[in-house]
Amino acid sequence: xxxxxxxxxxxxxxxxxxxxxxxxxxxxxxxxxxxxxxxxxxxxxxxxxxxxxxxxxxxxxxxxxxxxxxxxxxxxxxxxxxxxxxxxxxxxxxxxxxxxxxxxxxxxxxxx
Amino acid sequence: xxxxxxxxxxxxxxxxxxxxxxxxxxxxxxxxxxxxxxxxxxxxxxxxxxxxxxxxxxxxxxxxxxxxxxxxxxxxxxxxxxxxxxxxxxxxxxxxxxxxxxxxxxxxxxxxxxx
Numbered sequence: 001x002x003x004x005x006x007x008x009x010x011x012x013x014x015x016x017x018x019x020x021x022x023x024x025x026x027x028x029x030x031x032x033x034x035x036x037x038x039x040x041x042x043x044x045x046x047x048x049x050x051x052x053x054x055x056x057x058x059x060x061x062x063x064x065x066x067x068x069x070x071x072x073x074x075x076x077x078x079x080x081x082x083x084x085x086x087x088x089x090x091x092x093x094x095x096x097x098x099x100x101x102x103x104x105x106x107x108x109x110x111x112x
Numbered sequence: 113x114x115x116x117x118x119x120x121x122x123x124x125x126x127x128x129x130x131x132x133x134x135x136x137x138x139x140x141x142x143x144x145x146x147x148x149x150x151x152x153x154x155x156x157x158x159x160x161x162x163x164x165x166x167x168x169x170x171x172x173x174x175x176x177x178x179x180x181x182x183x184x185x186x187x188x189x190x191x192x193x194x195x196x197x198x199x200x201x202x203x204x205x206x207x208x209x210x211x212x213x214x215x216x217x218x219x220x221x222x223x224x225x226x227x
Contacts, residue, residue, distance in 0.1 A: 004154075034215070043202055043218035044155070087154070099170065100216065102155040 004103040006088050012109045017078045021106045023071045023088030032091040033064055035073050037084045038105065044087055047073075078110045113138050116219035118203050124225045125193045133188040133222050135203030143206045144186035145170075145216065146178060148199040155202065161186055193226045200224070 005024045013019050025033075033050035048055065050062040050071055061074040071088055088103035116137045125131055137144065145160040147170075157170030161180040175197060177189045186205075190197060200223050204216040 032214075043220050045218065046215045049215075099157060099160070104152065104154040 004088050004090050004101050006103040006106045008104060008106060010107040010109050012111060013078055014111055015078055015080060017110075018074065018076050019078055019108060020075075021073045021086055021088075021108075023073075023103055025069050025071070025088075025090045025101070027090065027092060027101070028069060030090045030092070033062075033071050034089040034100075035060075035062060035071075036087040036089055036102075038087055039084045044102075047086070075108075078108075080110050080112065083108055083110045115139065116203055116205055116217055118201075118219035118222050120222060121220065122223045122225075124227065125190075126227055127194060129193050130189065130191050131193065132190075133201055133203075133224075134185070135187065135219055136185045137203075137205040137217070137219075138184065139205060139207070139217065140183070141205035141207050141217075142183070143208065144180065145204040145206075146176075146186070146188045147202045147204065148172065148197075149202060149221075150199050158188065158201075190224075193224075195226045198224060198226045 003026045035047040036044040037047045038044040048057050048062055050064045054063045059076045063072045085105040085107045087105045090101050092099040092101045119134045142163045146158040147155045149155045156172050158176050159170055159178040161167045164183045167178050179187045200221050202221050203219040206214050206216045
């Protein structure tokens with residue numbers, strides 16, 4: 001089975017801290033990579049796509065290392081509102097059409 | 113736009129009962145998906161529909177059937193519910209359905225408890 005592995009956490013950090021999540025994937029043919037955010041008892045929502053050159057959206061930076069097959073998400077200046085579970089998502093290239101493989105998620109708790 | 117809507121929000125069934133989970137999207141998306149999410153397991157694909165008139169099995173299709181009623185609606189049916197089907201069910205949609213290249217938008221979920 002194609003898999004996506006994440007550290008489940010929880011990561012407990014103070015406001016203002018910088019926190020990094022890593023994710024590894026097993027399908028070397030995968031071409032699309034995403035970070036989704038899921039609040040407690042809510043649906044997952046796209047946080048950002050991850051591009052080969054790396055990309056940034058405000059306080060969030062995503063990196064992709066194809067050679068090592070890992071993806072990272074860096075959150076700077078953490079806010080209380082960043083508390084959520086972050087899902088690493090990879091397309092299952094070569095598998096079913098439209099098939100995304102979801103990691104189990106890393107839980108982040110930002111404390112005052 | 114409401115995005116992706118699901119009904120019901122919560123359901124309790126007895127073993128052996130049947131029910132249909134409804135999903136609709138108003139974004140004119142071609143592809144729709146049904147996932148289940150269990151503690152410690154992450155999201156797993158049950159069935160998907162790449163376009164109106166087509167459906168295909170995902171990772172965990174056993175015990176479920178689906179119907180793509182039209183472009184907007186994609187239903188999931190449990191013919192004979194089992195306790196192992198206790199889960200949170202999410203419907204999702206995406207614009208093109210091209211091999212997982214694009215964003216999927218999720219509904220709010222249906223929490224199902226099978227006793």
